Amino acid sequence: METQNEESPKKILNFIEAFVEQDLREGKNGGRIQTRFPPEPNGYLHIGHAKAICLDFGVARDYEGVCNLRFDDTNPVKEDVEYVDSIKEDIQWLGYSWKNIYYASDYFQQLWDLAIELIKQGKAYVDEQSAEEIAKQKGTPTVPGTESPYRNRPIAENLAFFLKMNSGEVTEGSMVLRAKIDMASSNMHFRDPLMYRVITSHPHHRTGNTWKAYPMYDYAHGQSDYFEGVTHSLCTLEFEVHRPLYDWFIDQFKASAYRPRQIEFNRLNLTYTVMSKRKMLQLVQEGLVSGWDDPRMPTICGLRRRGYSPASIHSFIEKIGYTKFEAQNDIGLLEYAVREDLNKKATRVNAVLNPVKLIVTNYPKDKVEMMETVNNPEDETAGIREIPFARELYIEREDFMEDAPKKFFRMTPGQEVRLKSAYIVKCTGCKKNSEGNIEEIYCEYDALTKSGLPESSRKVKGTLHWVSAAHAVQAEVRLYDRLFSVENPSADPRDFRELLNPNSLTILTNCYVEPSLVEAKQLQQFQFQRIGYFNVDLNSNPDKLVFNRTVSLKDSWAKEQNKA
RNA sequence: UGUCUUAUGGUGUAAUGGUAGCACUGCAGUUUCUGGAUCUGCCUGUCUAAGUUCGAAUCUUAGUAAGACAACCA
Numbered sequence: 001m002e003t004q005n006e007e008s009p010k011k012i013l014n015f016i017e018a019f020v021e022q023d024l025r026e027g028k029n030g031g032r033i034q035t036r037f038p039p040e041p042n043g044y045l046h047i048g049h050a051k052a053i054c055l056d057f058g059v060a061r062d063y064e065g066v067c068n069l070r071f072d073d074t075n076p077v078k079e080d081v082e083y084v085d086s087i088k089e090d091i092q093w094l095g096y097s098w099k100n101i102y103y104a105s106d107y108f109q110q111l112w113d114l115a116i117e118l119i120k121q122g123k124a125y126v127d128e129q130s131a132e133e134i135a136k137q138k139g140t141p142t143v144p145g146t147e148s149p150y151r152n153r154p155i156a157e158n159l160a161f162f163l164k165m166n167s168g169e170v171t172e173g174s175m176v177l178r179a180k181i182d183m184a185s186s187n188m189h190f191r192d193p194l195m196y197r198v199i200t201s202h203p204h205h206r207t208g209n210t211w212k213a214y215p216m217y218d219y220a221h222g223q224s225d226y227f228e229g230v231t232h233s234l235c236t237l238e239f240e241v242h243r244p245l246y247d248w249f250i251d252q253f254k255a256s257a258y259r260p261r262q263i264e265f266n267r268l269n270l271t272y273t274v275m276s277k278r279k280m281l282q283l284v285q286e287g288l289v290s291g292w293d294d295p296r297m298p299t300i301c302g303l304r305r306r307g308y309s310p311a312s313i314h315s316f317i318e319k320i321g322y323t324k325f326e327a328q329n330d331i332g333l334l335e336y337a338v339r340e341d342l343n344k345k346a347t348r349v350n351a352v353l354n355p356v357k358l359i360v361t362n363y364p365k366d367k368v369e370m371m372e373t374v375n376n377p378e379d380e381t382a383g384i385r386e387i388p389f390a391r392e393l394y395i396e397r398e399d400f401m402e403d404a405p406k407k408f409f410r411m412t413p414g415q416e417v418r419l420k421s422a423y424i425v426k427c428t429g430c431k432k433n434s435e436g437n438i439e440e441i442y443c444e445y446d447a448l449t450k451s452g453l454p455e456s457s458r459k460v461k462g463t464l465h466w467v468s469a470a471h472a473v474q475a476e477v478r479l480y481d482r483l484f485s486v487e488n489p490s491a492d493p494r495d496f497r498e499l500l501n502p503n504s505l506t507i508l509t510n511c512y513v514e515p516s517l518v519e520a521k522q523l524q525q526f527q528f529q530r531i532g533y534f535n536v537d538l539n540s541n542p543d544k545l546v547f548n549r550t551v552s553l554k555d556s557w558a559k560e561q562n563k564a
Numbered sequence: 565u566g567u568c569u570u571a572u573g574g575u576g577u578a579a580u581g582g583u584a585g586c587a588c589u590g591c592a593g594u595u596u597c598u599g600g601a602u603c604u605g606c607c608u609g610u611c612u613a614a615g616u617u618c619g620a621a622u623c624u625u626a627g628u629a630a631g632a633c634a635a636c637c638a
Contacts (some may be wrong), residue, residue: 012578012586040638075637106627131636140634142566174638186567188634197636217638241568241633264569271575319587323570330575333588344603378601409599418597451597490602530598544565557599 014163014322016263020059020232029231029258035063036230037091037098038221040072041083043277044292045300047313047334048268054317055234055265057096068228069098073105074220076204086292090300094310104215104224105206111215111223112166114253115177117194118160123252124195125151126161126415127178134176134435137183138191144184145191165198166202166213167302170270172200177213182250189245195219225260226253233262237324240264240555265322272482273298273411274489279496288484288500292513293538295548296483296504306480307525307535309345309552331482335551342525342533344549347375347382350420350465351513351547353477355394356471358411360425362444368468371451373421376527387514389422392469394512399464400441402430407560409462411441418463420529424449424456428466449539465529472512475545477534479506511547524552 014022024031037056039049060067069091073079091098118124126355127134127150162177164170177196185191196213203209222245225233233246243262250259267275275281275298283289283297292299295306303313316337319327341520369389376382395411406413411417416426425443433439448455483503486492492499513528519542520526525535540546 014577016579038638042638072638078637135634138634143634144566145634173636188567191634194636199636214636216636221609221638237569238632239638244568266570319576323577325570325576327576330588333576336588339600348598348600377596407599420597422597424597435587456597459598462599465598527598527600530600532600532616552597553600555599560599 003185004526005340011030014233014265015324016055016232016265016322017059017062019261019263020063023231024063031291032229032231033060033063034229034231035065035067035234036102036225036228037086038070038072040075040078041087042075042078043083043281044086046113046275046298047270047300047303048275048282048298049090050094050300050313051233051317051322052236053094053096054314055322056375057091057098059232060233065231066099067096068100068102070102070104070224070228071308072217072221072224073103073204073206074215074217076199076202076214079205079297086301090437093300093304094313102224103206104220105204107220107224107227108211108215110206110227112219112380114223115215115219116162117160118179118195119162119177120190121252122155122180123154124158124164124177126158127151127192127251128161131173132170134194138188139183141186141188147176147183148192151409159277162196162213165196166211168200168212170198170212171558172198174198179219179249181293187241189218189242192249193218193245194365218242218245219249221435222249222262223253226250229258230260233260235262235264236267237264237326238267242369247365254409255464266323266324266326268317268320269326269328269488269490270298270334271328271487272484272489273331274484274496278489282497286497288497295478297402297481304523306337306344307333307523307533309341309525312341315341320489328488339533339553340553342527344378345376346525346527346533347444348373348377348527348529349514349517350387350467350471351475351477351511351517351531351534352394352396352467353464353508354397355510355512355533356397356400356438357440358393358395358466359440359442360391360393360423361428361442365391367391368471371421385516387421388468388471388514390468390470391417392400393419393466394469394472395441395464395466397438400427400430400438402438409559410464411443411462414463416460418449418460419445419466420463421451422466423447423451424458424460442477465531467512467514469512471515473515473518475511475513475517477508477511477547477548478537479508479547480504481506513545517545520545527553 011275034057058068063335127148137146154400176194178192181190183191194216293301293305316334370386371389411427413427418424423445425445428442430438481504484499486499489496489499520536534547534551537546537548
């Protein structure tokens with residue numbers, strides 16, 4: 001009775017989950033677990049964000065805690081509601097739901113009040129120097145900074161100026177509020193970090209023109225965590241140096257033993273991809289891709305349009321893990337993950353991308369047979385459907401060779417092949433035009449080898465997919481490949497735009513797909529038999545079918561040929 | 565000539581002082597009405613050097629290499 005648990009292997013914890021369990025064992029925060037996903041609404045989410053989302057929401061789920069969505073909207077210059085909606089959509093598509101939605105801007109008043117408190121304690125001051133002067137005084141990582149001439153002005157003066165920073169009397173850039181810490185600290189972030197700056201040029205997307213002084217990240221982020229009761233504040237490695245300051249601010253205000261714990265993990269770097277918001281924006285603005293949801297983009301919406309499933313993204317993220325090592329993740333693993341998922345789920349259909357006519361010369365001219373075919377051999381519950389077979393078919397041009405090498409198992413004169421779910425046929429020849437291009441291929445079928453009949457179990461080396469010429473529907477198929485031609489575009493000295501793969505998109509307009517696909521819905525995923533996984537594009541409609549290649553099938557024949 | 569962080573097969577990730585394992589890739593084979601999938605096998609690894617210990621991928625020290633930090637961005 002008690003034996004079940006002994007059988008189940010213990011889940012391998014990553015270092016963050018191990019910390020969380022340790023905190024739980026030690027009884028911290030009364031056993032409460034709370035995380036947050038804190039995007040800035042200034043761009044679209046990409047697969048790197050998905051990694052963070054899976055951790056933030058996953059930890060909350062696994063330890064019966066809560067995860068909130070909080071928009072870190074402290075910089076009205078860059079932010080917009082447009083992004084808020086897409087961020088929500090992408091998180092939900094990944095399968096997560098937040099407990100609450102918060103905005104850092106909800107805390108502007110609280111943050112303001114605490115800043116005043118800090119000024120009163122003599123721990124913050126208004127600096128009237130220019131950005132350049134302040135930067136100069138910061139020193140360098142190896143040279144200590146120097147103190148601002150305004151550092152020791154009277155508290156009353158600081159209070160008065162701070163009020164002016166928010167009243168509209170002060171022009172943008174002329175005053176900032178700084179925490180008074182240590183200009184000689186070996187941690188640059190302790191050299192009197194900026195807490196507030198004045199922004200009058202852009203209204204805030206939620207608070208409008210109410211505020212003129214806006215809090216900076218280091219102050220606002222940590223305090224927001226604290227206000228919300230976050231127990232584990234998970235972020236990427238570049239914030240490691242910020243952690244002492246994160247702790248410092250919270251220590252100035254905390255009222256009990258509770259303090260959120262920041263833990264940093266490694267960012268997701270994908271080979272043959274750029275992940276920086278700036279570079280992605282450039283690709284979009286310069287028309288080098290069709291938009292944020294271009295199927296070649298590593299954005300969540302791009303992956304969705306490309307045909308990636310949420311399950312495949314979860315599986316990929318689980319495989320790469322969370323560590324403190326700055327990894328280069330192989331995009332091949334992402335492709336493996338989507339093949340693995342779609343192999344189990346996608347209906348197999350027939351589509352001929354590069355068609356050539358095949359005529360079954362001994363098949364009656366007007367006859368049409370409906371052939372039964374299984375929807376998915378990996379899933380018995382997927383059922384069967386019927387596809388029309390007739391005398392004139394289309395097959396792939398690459399599936400025929402007039403003079404074939406020994407290992408070529410496809411259509412070649414004198415050789416038998418199986419037409420999937422139909423008959424075994426023997427190639428009898430072909431017709432070429434004056435330029436030597438093949439126009440038609442001929443074969444004869446053996447009526448006894450219809451699929452399901454005893455004679456159909458005859459061994460033939462090759463099986464081809466096909467569509468009936470009279471019944472097939474013309475379609476556009478877009479073949480995608482990796483966006484960049486070098487493994488690590490960010491490490492390359494050349495401009496990243498010079499590194500784009502010129503063959504990342506191939507549009508085929510003369511493809512033929514089986515008639516059942518007219519019914520296909522947008523984003524629906526299929527396996528085009530023997531070719532790859534494809535989905536229905538967002539712009540597809542029954543009058544003009546458009547398919548996107550998610551990923552090709554593994555092709556050991558192509559590999560064999562490349563060896564030669 | 566600072567502070568912090570990291571280093572395990574080609575790639576990613578386990579092993580928490582006690583047999584270096586898993587996944588992807590690659591290679592070979594099996595099987596197949598998808599040259600897919602499946603199944604099997606194989607190749608390849610603890611950055612270096614000292615130290616502690618019966619025993620070190622793990623702890624210590626020193627080196628080496630890589631990354632983060634000098635935005636009125638987050």
